Amino acid sequence: MWGVNSGSLEKNLIEKYGGVTAEGIVESALNKVRMIEEMDYGNLVISIKSSDVLMCVKAHELIAERTDYPLHVGITEAGTLISGTIKSSVGLGIILHKGIGDTIRVSLTGDPLEEVKAAKTILRSLGLKRGGVEVISCPTCGRTRIDLISLANQVEDMVSAYDHLDIKVAVMGCVVNGPGEAREADIGIAGGIGEGLLIKKGEVIRKVPEEELLSALQEELMKMQ
Ligand code: SF4
Secondary structure (H helix, E strand, O other), X not given: OXXXXXXXXXXXXXXXXXXXXXXXXXXXXXXXXXXXXXXXXXXXXXXXXXOOHHHHHHHHHHHHHHOOOOEXXXXXXXXXXHHHHHHHHHHHHHHHHOOOOOEEOXXXXXXXXXXXXXXXXXXXXXXXXXXXXXXXXXXXXXXXXXXXXXXXXXXXXXXXXXXXXXXXXXXXXXXXXXXXXXXXXOEEEEOOOOEEEEEEXXXXXXXXXXXXXXXXXXXXXXXXX
């Protein structure tokens, strides 16, 4: 893989384009590609990266018009978990949705596992990856009577072991609206005080003691394997 990072762009290209620009990044990358081709090597994947989301998008649009080599796409030095995931999602979302890019990398200042989770979610959101469990959870409101944030995080951790399934799991904060709002999900739980519900496609399957909601959901996932 050959890569060009906006942070290490050659001085002559910075001067030519009046600063670090998408055009400069692309010219730098294509100059290197030509040099490598002159050495009779062409088994290349090109990676051009910038921490500036829109510059990165523009550079990918430009290079995709000028080469057929596979492109490894990512927003470099994107930042910490939340800001880095958002910047990567916006940048990769635009680039991939234009049909540009062959492999991706999400770069976060954080646990590499979070990078993989973010990358999978980006691909799944764009319809570029099938399989895996997508967790949807309600934003909570005045009706929420349980610690939904903690429950949703526990569900997200638990379902990572069922990546071979291709389903949507809902985690809802109340038994009143939860089942209806989770209609699109294949399976889900809705929390209530002392007792919650196990739901399938918006229909209640059974009542479950609050502390057993997670294990009841896991049992259902095991049946789906
Ligand atoms: S499912 Fe219940 S708790 Fe969650 S947002 Fe809807 S009404 Fe509120």
